[in-house]
Amino acid sequence: MNAKDWAAAVIKQDEIDKYLVGGKDFIDEGKIYEELEKQKNPDKQQVRDILQKSLDIKILTPAETALLLNVEDPELLQEMRETALQVKRKVYDNRIVFFAPLYLSNVCVNSCKYCGFRAENKEEKRHVLSMDEVRAETAAVIDEGHKRMIAVYGEHPLSGADYIADSISTIYSVKRTTPTGNGFNNIRRVNVNAAPMEIADLKKLWRVGIGTYQVFQETYNHERYAELHPANTVKGNYRWRLYALHRAMDAGIDDVAMGALFGLYDWKFEVMGLLYHALDLERQFGIGPHTVSFPRMQPAPGSFLSEHSPYLVSDEATRRLVTVLRLAIPYSGLIVTCREEAGLKRELIHLGCTQTDASSKLGIGAYSQKLKQEDNPDKVQFMLGDQHSLDEEVKLLAEDGMITSFCTAGYRCGRTGDKIMNLLEKGVEGKFCKLNAVLTFREYLNDYASPETRAVGEKLIEQELREIENTPFFTDKKLLPTFRSYYERIARGERDLYM
Numbered sequence: 061m062n063a064k065d066w067a068a069a070v071i072k073q074d075e076i077d078k079y080l081v082g083g084k085d086f087i088d089e090g091k092i093y094e095e096l097e098k099q100k101n102p103d104k105q106q107v108r109d110i111l112q113k114s115l116d117i118k119i120l121t122p123a124e125t126a127l128l129l130n131v132e133d134p135e136l137l138q139e140m141r142e143t144a145l146q147v148k149r150k151v152y153d154n155r156i157v158f159f160a161p162l163y164l165s166n167v168c169v170n171s172c173k174y175c176g177f178r179a180e181n182k183e184e185k186r187h188v189l190s191m192d193e194v195r196a197e198t199a200a201v202i203d204e205g206h207k208r209m210i211a212v213y214g215e216h217p218l219s220g221a222d223y224i225a226d227s228i229s230t231i232y233s234v235k236r237t238t239p240t241g242n243g244f245n246n247i248r249r250v251n252v253n254a255a256p257m258e259i260a261d262l263k264k265l266w267r268v269g270i271g272t273y274q275v276f277q278e279t280y281n282h283e284r285y286a287e288l289h290p291a292n293t294v295k296g297n298y299r300w301r302l303y304a305l306h307r308a309m310d311a312g313i314d315d316v317a318m319g320a321l322f323g324l325y326d327w328k329f330e331v332m333g334l335l336y337h338a339l340d341l342e343r344q345f346g347i348g349p350h351t352v353s354f355p356r357m358q359p360a361p362g363s364f365l366s367e368h369s370p371y372l373v374s375d376e377a378t379r380r381l382v383t384v385l386r387l388a389i390p391y392s393g394l395i396v397t398c399r400e401e402a403g404l405k406r407e408l409i410h411l412g413c414t415q416t417d418a419s420s421k422l423g424i425g426a427y428s429q430k431l432k433q434e435d436n437p438d439k440v441q442f443m444l445g446d447q448h449s450l451d452e453e454v455k456l457l458a459e460d461g462m463i464t465s466f467c468t469a470g471y472r473c474g475r476t477g478d479k480i481m482n483l484l485e486k487g488v489e490g491k492f493c494k495l496n497a498v499l500t501f502r503e504y505l506n507d508y509a510s511p512e513t514r515a516v517g518e519k520l521i522e523q524e525l526r527e528i529e530n531t532p533f534f535t536d537k538k539l540l541p542t543f544r545s546y547y548e549r550i551a552r553g554e555r556d557l558y559m
């Protein structure tokens with residue numbers, strides 16, 4: 061089938077209609093603008109009451125979120141930032157999860173005006189990785205010390221659901237001996253960022269063990285969406301995309317990740333859109349998003365809009381939107397990526413982000429060929445702001461008291477979907493995460509850390525071990541003996557032990 065016919069066959073209208081209420085989707089522009097208007101000039105007590113609700117790890121209402129978005133008082137903004145960090149510590153402790161993005165294909169049938177992969181960008185050299193190439197790229201990512209990956213695909217028949225499923229299996233199959241010769245390392249969780257699919261295709265991904273399925277709505281504003289995504293393309297169908305995660309839930313994938321591409325439209329509107337999305341997932345499936353992303357648009361090869369959009373978001377607005385997202389959907393992970401320049405990225409981590417990437421390469425085939433983005437601008441989607449290596453990032457964060465976690469245990473122990481939501485809300489998952497963070501950090505320090513990173517890391521791990529020994533939860537739940545034995549076994553060379 062050629063690309064045009066294929067695109068025409070992708071959208072299944074009944075897999076949109078079943079989620080609508082009275083023929084309407086959950087984004088009502090009029091209502092959002094009204095809420096943002098109504099909640100201007102919030103008073104201190106109102107804001108403090110809302111902050112207490114966030115601290116109780118309860119999702120906020122649209123009115124409460126609109127109110128926080130309108131806070132301008134520097135003192136209140138500071139209180140919000142402090143509470144955001146408290147929320148993060150309550151749910152996720154002081155850990156940060158690292159992953160590596162892997163771009164598998166840059167062929168695309170769509171024409172998103174902000175993306176280097178769009179079909180009419182003739183400068184872009186197109187390629188779909190063969191399974192041998194996927195193995196080589198995966199090996200190079202593993203050799204950096206990574207254990208989690210997000211696989212990214214353009215939308216095209218050459219990289220449809222069967223290809224995605226094959227590539228996930230291929231990534232899981234690669235095992236590498238660690239540089240010290242102590243055991244092996246592998247990718248233990250493959251998340252996917254790919255176009256919206258029908259339920260039958262999503263089931264294929266579920267069967268091969270997809271981690272989180274991530275789709276960004278780009279902009280939640282119907283009209284702006286239509287301007288950016290031509291109507292004759294698959295992506296031109298706003299609702300097909302809006303319900304991508306609903307279909308994933310119906311396919312059995314209960315870890316779903318949402319996001320908006322900030323810079324396409326008013327940032328306050330997009331935060332409200334993300335909240336409505338989370339609320340609708342909760343309403344229809346009882347589970348909110350596993351993570352929320354807020355990528356900021358970066359310059360993309362050949363895209364005028366990517367550099368001149370009237371809605372580009374300033375650093376200060378980014379700090380504010382991250383703070384509000386942390387408070388509004390307190391149980392979700394928040395992902396900040398290497399799109400951001402290193403200094404700001406670190407600040408955002410301290411405002412409540414829980415996941416980030418490092419050593420990232422966006423060029424197709426760039427990991428195994430050790431290419432820098434300047435070496436292959438014709439194969440990247442956009443330019444990165446932060447090109448630190450994983451080792452450098454781990455050290456920088458450890459110096460700030462944050463422990464790097466490569467933990468993938470939650471997913472492999474069945475702590476996903478509604479089960480993990482419950483545990484996150486009660487602060488229990490954070491406790492397991494602490495144990496697994498220490499176990500996987502031990503692996504990393506032994507296998508991959510430079511002497512400088514190791515020196516900083518050893519101090520941090522000692523501190524963490526003391527904290528674990530002194531936390532009643534671990535003693536009460538009788539977790540300590542198993543943890544201690546796993547820690548010692550890992551220190552002796554065993555790998556991939558988790559709780």
Ligand code: SAM
Nearest residue numbers: 174175214215253254255276321357358360442
């Ligand atoms: N093709 C699939 C899709 O559109 O859903 C998945 C891959 S696409 C490469 C992943 C994401 O990259 C998009 O959802 C979009 O938010 C983001 N993106 C596109 N252009 C960007 C740019 N110029 N700067 C930052 N992020 C961008």
Ligand code: SF4
Nearest residue numbers: 168170172175177178
């Ligand atoms: Fe294609 Fe996704 Fe880029 Fe749009 S954002 S052009 S769908 S790769």
